Amino acid sequence: TQLLEQSPQFLSIQExxxxxxxxNSSSVFSSLQWYRQEPGEGPVLLVTVVTGGEVKKLxxxxxxxxxxxxxxxxxxxxxxxxxxxxxxxxxxWRATNKLxxxxxxxxxxxx
Amino acid sequence: ETGVTQSPTHLIKTRGQQVTLRxxxxxxxxTVSWYQQALGQGPQFIFQYYREEENGRGNFPPRFSGLxxxxxxxxxxxxxxxxxxxxxxxxxxxxxxxxxxxELFFGEGSRLTVL
Numbered sequence: 075t076q077l078l079e080q081s082p083q084f085l086s087i088q089e090x091x092x093x094x095x096x097x098n099s100s101s102v103f104s105s106l107q108w109y110r111q112e113p114g115e116g117p118v119l120l121v122t123v124v125t126g127g128e129v130k131k132l133x134x135x136x137x138x139x140x141x142x143x144x145x146x147x148x149x150x151x152x153x154x155x156x157x158x159x160x161x162x163x164x165x166x167w168r169a170t171n172k173l174x175x176x177x178x179x180x181x182x183x184x185x
Numbered sequence: 186e187t188g189v190t191q192s193p194t195h196l197i198k199t200r201g202q203q204v205t206l207r208x209x210x211x212x213x214x215x216t217v218s219w220y221q222q223a224l225g226q227g228p229q230f231i232f233q234y235y236r237e238e239e240n241g242r243g244n245f246p247p248r249f250s251g252l253x254x255x256x257x258x259x260x261x262x263x264x265x266x267x268x269x270x271x272x273x274x275x276x277x278x279x280x281x282x283x284x285x286x287x288e289l290f291f292g293e294g295s296r297l298t299v300l
Contacts, residue, residue, distance in 0.1 A: 078227075080227075114293065115293050115294075116189070116277070116291030116292050116293050116294055117228070117291050119288050119289070122288075160225075162228075164227075167230070167241075170241065171216070171218070171233075172218065172233055172241050173218075173220075173228075173230065173289065174230070175220075175227030175228045176227050177226060178226055178227045
């Protein structure tokens with residue numbers, strides 16, 4: 075069974091701080107996606123990483139895919155209150171668009 | 186281009202009742218997937234519909250069933266509701282074959298509470 079474990083589960087930080095969220099699996103994934111979900115909304119795709127070792131940047135967010143394609147990380151620099159939300163990693167089940175989601179990291183950025 | 190829309194947004198049912206949730210996929214999208222998300226957790230895959238046929242199912246009992254219509258909209262039906270069925274039910278649509286690992290577009294979800 076493919077599982078994606080995220081850590082930490084909860085994170086409360088002050089505006090301006092940096093943070094890293096981890097997504098780990100014992101299985102190899104062909105790609106991993108990161109979503110952010112705000113209260114009352116569905117998940118919204120932030121990025122897809124495809125190649126082992128790949129690093130992608132989206133403004134203050136940096137995403138990395140592990141060399142072995144079993145893990146990924148999301149680093150946020152100088153967090154803002156607008157970054158508050160549930161961050162989810164997700165990988166495709168086999169070669170399909172059925173997604174296996176991680177356990178989620180709930181981030182609260184305090185002003 | 187309209188996004189994925191779901192209805193109702195919130196509903197309350199009692200144990201043993203049945204519920205139908207509806208989803209209109211994004212324009213041009215022919216694949217619809219349903220996910221269940223318990224509070225504070227990641228979504229879990231229920232099933233997917235492609236060309237009006239079920240195309241894969243997660244670890245959910247048969248009382249969870251669905252339909253896809255010729256216009257690609259979809260319904261999720263849950264019979265004999267249990268307290269643990271309380272969750273946010275998300276619909277996601279995508280374009281092309283289910284083997285295309287492209288982006289999924291999610292609706293805002295239907296929040297079901299079972300008392």
